Amino acid sequence: MSYHQQGSDALLVHRITIALATALLLVTTTAWSEPFPSRPVTLVVPYGAGGTTDISARQLAKLAEPILGQPVVVENHPGGGGINAMRSVARATPDGYTLIATTSSPSFVTPALRDVGYDPIQDFLPLLNYSGPYHGVLINADSPYRTLDELLEAARNGTRLTYATAGALSGARLSFTALSRETHADLQHVPFDGASSATAALLGHHVDIALVPAYRDLVNDGRLRLLAVLDDERDPDFPSIPTLAQSGHDIEFPSIVALMAPRGTPAGRIDTLRDAFTQAASSDAFAKVMKKLNQPVRLMSGEALEAVIEKNLTDYRELASELKR
Amino acid sequence: MLLDAFYALLDVWVLIAAVVGVIAGIVIGAIPGLGPTMAIALLIPVTFTMSPIPALILLLGVYQGAIFGGSISAILLNVPGTPSSAATALDGHAMARRGKAGEALRIALYASVFGNVFSCLVLMLLAQPLASLALDFGPAQMAALMLFALAIIVLFGGGSILDSALMTLVGIAAGIVGLDPIEGLPRFTFGSFAAEDGLQLIPVLIGLFAMSEVLLQAFGGHRQSRPPTKVGSVSGHVGILAMWRMRVTLLVSSLIGTFVGILPGIGSTVPAFVSYGFARSRSRHKETFGQGEPEGVAAPEAANNAVTGGALVPMLSLGIPGDAVTAVILGAFMLQGLTPGPFLFQHHGVEVYAIFEALILLSIPCVLFGLMMFKGAVHVIKLQPRHLFPAIAILAIFGAFSVNNSLFDVGVMLGAGVIGFLFRRCGFPLPPLLIGLILGPPLEESLRQALLTSGGSVDIFLDSPIALGLLGVTALCALGASLQRLRHRRQGN
Numbered sequence: 001m002s003y004h005q006q007g008s009d010a011l012l013v014h015r016i017t018i019a020l021a022t023a024l025l026l027v028t029t030t031a032w033s034e035p036f037p038s039r040p041v042t043l044v045v046p047y048g049a050g051g052t053t054d055i056s057a058r059q060l061a062k063l064a065e066p067i068l069g070q071p072v073v074v075e076n077h078p079g080g081g082g083i084n085a086m087r088s089v090a091r092a093t094p095d096g097y098t099l100i101a102t103t104s105s106p107s108f109v110t111p112a113l114r115d116v117g118y119d120p121i122q123d124f125l126p127l128l129n130y131s132g133p134y135h136g137v138l139i140n141a142d143s144p145y146r147t148l149d150e151l152l153e154a155a156r157n158g159t160r161l162t163y164a165t166a167g168a169l170s171g172a173r174l175s176f177t178a179l180s181r182e183t184h185a186d187l188q189h190v191p192f193d194g195a196s197s198a199t200a201a202l203l204g205h206h207v208d209i210a211l212v213p214a215y216r217d218l219v220n221d222g223r224l225r226l227l228a229v230l231d232d233e234r235d236p237d238f239p240s241i242p243t244l245a246q247s248g249h250d251i252e253f254p255s256i257v258a259l260m261a262p263r264g265t266p267a268g269r270i271d272t273l274r275d276a277f278t279q280a281a282s283s284d285a286f287a288k289v290m291k292k293l294n295q296p297v298r299l300m301s302g303e304a305l306e307a308v309i310e311k312n313l314t315d316y317r318e319l320a321s322e323l324k325r
Numbered sequence: 326m327l328l329d330a331f332y333a334l335l336d337v338w339v340l341i342a343a344v345v346g347v348i349a350g351i352v353i354g355a356i357p358g359l360g361p362t363m364a365i366a367l368l369i370p371v372t373f374t375m376s377p378i379p380a381l382i383l384l385l386g387v388y389q390g391a392i393f394g395g396s397i398s399a400i401l402l403n404v405p406g407t408p409s410s411a412a413t414a415l416d417g418h419a420m421a422r423r424g425k426a427g428e429a430l431r432i433a434l435y436a437s438v439f440g441n442v443f444s445c446l447v448l449m450l451l452a453q454p455l456a457s458l459a460l461d462f463g464p465a466q467m468a469a470l471m472l473f474a475l476a477i478i479v480l481f482g483g484g485s486i487l488d489s490a491l492m493t494l495v496g497i498a499a500g501i502v503g504l505d506p507i508e509g510l511p512r513f514t515f516g517s518f519a520a521e522d523g524l525q526l527i528p529v530l531i532g533l534f535a536m537s538e539v540l541l542q543a544f545g546g547h548r549q550s551r552p553p554t555k556v557g558s559v560s561g562h563v564g565i566l567a568m569w570r571m572r573v574t575l576l577v578s579s580l581i582g583t584f585v586g587i588l589p590g591i592g593s594t595v596p597a598f599v600s601y602g603f604a605r606s607r608s609r610h611k612e613t614f615g616q617g618e619p620e621g622v623a624a625p626e627a628a629n630n631a632v633t634g635g636a637l638v639p640m641l642s643l644g645i646p647g648d649a650v651t652a653v654i655l656g657a658f659m660l661q662g663l664t665p666g667p668f669l670f671q672h673h674g675v676e677v678y679a680i681f682e683a684l685i686l687l688s689i690p691c692v693l694f695g696l697m698m699f700k701g702a703v704h705v706i707k708l709q710p711r712h713l714f715p716a717i718a719i720l721a722i723f724g725a726f727s728v729n730n731s732l733f734d735v736g737v738m739l740g741a742g743v744i745g746f747l748f749r750r751c752g753f754p755l756p757p758l759l760i761g762l763i764l765g766p767p768l769e770e771s772l773r774q775a776l777l778t779s780g781g782s783v784d785i786f787l788d789s790p791i792a793l794g795l796l797g798v799t800a801l802c803a804l805g806a807s808l809q810r811l812r813h814r815r816q817g818n
Contacts, residue, residue: 048362048366048649048653049363049366049367049369049653050362050365050366050369050652050653050656050657051652051653051656052656052659054366054656055369055656055660058370076366077729077730078729079522079729079731080518080521080522083518083521084518084519084522084729084731087518110509113509114509114510114511116518117518160780162777162778167509168504168505168506168507168508168509169509188777188778188780189777190464190774190777190778191506191507191509191774192774193506193590193767193770196589196644196645196646196652197589197590197645199645200459200460200589200639200643200645201463201464201774203460203643203645204460204461204462204463205463206463206464206465206778207778214644217644217664217666217667217668218643218644218666218667220668221666221667221668223667289660292659292660292661292662292664293656293659293660294659294664
């Protein structure tokens with residue numbers, strides 16, 4: 001019995017030594033010459049499986065896999081309108097193996113309005129922007145207003161107009177709050193639970209205006225009228241419709257869908273990831289899937305995206321502090 | 326058109342997709358915490374390379390199977406697999422304990438199929454006009470409808486009205502935790518980021534119904550083992566005659582399910598409880614409800630399956646999904662190049678009608694595999710509690726965690742389990758609590774939206790015929806229930 005015990009003890013020590021030696025070897029090779037990536041990359045999607053952000057991120061991951069030579073595993077981490085996932089990725093080891101596919105609201109809208117437990121600039125390094133649904137200013141086709149100016153004119157002269165958005169803390173809401181302050185128009189915000197409920201409220205004539213994406217078919221069908229887009233450029237599906245800025249208001253809500261890494265990820269790895277995902281996002285295969293999903297492909301470099309996020313974060317913080325007063 | 330669509334279904338891949346979808350759906354639905362949403366989301370990548378009709382039939386088969394599958398564990402274990410089957414557990418499990426598990430499962434299956442076929446027929450015939458009816462329900466009308474549903478649960482749910490009202494209020498209060506729907510600011514979160522999402526429905530449901538059952542058994546005292554519950558005849562024959570006797574209940578429940586399915590954001594749990602309440606209020610032997618009344622199984626099952634067809638109405642004809650499941654199905658349609666919305670019927674008529682027909686035909690594999698699965702599943706009831714409940718506890722923790730991969734949800738589940746245990750020990754009913762939690766947040770949201778739209782004036786409720794009508798019916802129900810009570814008391818004296 002005791003012999004047996006001794007034997008297994010010795011075996012255990014032996015095993016631990018081997019394990020330690022292997023671990024040491026692994027650590028040194030990691031530090032010195034590990035080609036990146038040498039294991040699967042995790043891409044966190046801050047929303048549930050099956051939505052457009054999820055499907056497009058999965059497609060992008062699949063296309064980037066052969067370029068990176070490693071699997072890209074998509075993990076859904078829904079909740080809090082994307083904030084929960086952003087917070088956990090902000091705290092992930094910055095080794096290039098954890099990325100996030102994020103959107104406007106957790107990147108620069110919600111953080112401007114309240115404490116979310118991370119700083120979008122300090123904690124994240126944008127790799128590239130690859131999409132972003134255009135948000136429109138929509139009214140019913142039987143509404144008397146033909147242009148944004150006519151609508152604002154009415155709202156300045158005693159008509160109280162209500163506008164629906166996808167939620168309390170949406171960027172669309174902030175841009176219209178700014179618009180109503182700038183033009184002294186009487187615009188009342190009514191938040192809904194998601195863009196589809198907001199669109200339904202407009203179609204049922206429960207509100208006067210809706211600030212929502214995914215309007216193409218309803219406008220083409222003649223049910224809704226598009227007056228302007230909130231983005232910084234025109235929607236290619238409706239080239240005759242101006243942006244808010246082109247309509248004479250210094251306001252925009254750029255919609256982004258971007259890949260970001262935790263700040264502190266080594267520069268060499270960032271370059272590898274950026275090149276691989278940019279190549280995947282520029283491919284025809286990706287364009288085809290996005291067309292089916294009725295989502296635009298909008299490519300923008302990480303630097304340009306960082307500038308956009310920084311500018312909007314400052315603007316929205318200013319607006320939020322004015323609102324509180 | 327209908328014939329072309331039918332020919333499109335004559336394909337071996339369609340058959341394989343239907344069978345695989347239905348089986349996967351029933352199995353996944355029977356596991357607490359894994360609802361139809363997760364099942365469909367997991368299968369979407371599989372459908373990437375399939376052609377549209379088999380791909381969508383696979384996913385819709387899962388949807389149908391999962392909604393029915395939830396009732397298997399509700400009846401056999403008293404652990405609802407999906408929130409919508411919580412109402413089925415009330416009488417279904419009572420029947421199972423009396424050795425009528427086979428009969429309860431069969432009634433649930435046939436009622437499910439009835440509700441499903443009914444709502445699919447409605448969908449085929451009336452998708453376009455019903456979609457515009459759904460749009461008439463704005464914030465004011467929704468607020469009135471929520472109030473109506475709450476009133477039905479409290480007044481006709483069975484037991485003491487005061488108990489039900491108290492439990493409903495507890496549920497509504499629990500629904501306040503999280504972000505304010507209008508201002509977006511945290512309420513009662515005590516600085517915890519995890520609590521900002523509120524108390525999620527599935528962890529609370531699993532805690533209230535499954536975990537509290539485990540605790541009841543654990544603290545049940547002396548009863549270490551019970552004589553094995555008789556399985557009864559597995560083939561427990563349910564004749565057409567038995568179902569025919571329930572025809573009015575089945576029809577009314579299916580109507581409720583289809584109608585509520587069309588409206589966005591209510592889901593299938595509320596219609597299940599509302600139609601249970603209706604069936605009970607109509608019944609001549611109310612006292613047997615909760616003790617194993619077959620109609621108490623049929624009503625919620627017909628209603629929650631009828632939601633399937635209803636929920637597809639606004640999704641297909643307007644591109645507006647009514648709940649989480651249809652939002653995921655919307656994504657799947659788009660990936661197949663069938664963009665839901667006003668142009669879907671014009672551009673892809675054959676595919677859409679093929680899918681409608683398939684939804685009805687899916688009932689056949691649903692019945693076949695449902696009956697086959699019963700043969701094995703029904704023996705679960707023979708297990709001794711001391712063997713069964715540890716497994717249920719593990720399933721409960723797993724189910725709560727798997728919703729958002731969050732340990733906070735596991736805590737919520739355990740907390741709900743303790744609270745559910747205490748309430749059950751004190752004799753309070755739990756379903757009204759669940760309904761309060763489901764209906765409280767949308768009631769608050771729609772009420773505040775309505776008042777924002779009207780600038781704070783209550784005229785918005787009085788000007789709308791729908792809202793006014795619903796408020797009137799609510800008042801009538803309250804009056805009717807009080808009169809009935811009064812009469813009972815007189816008779817008692």
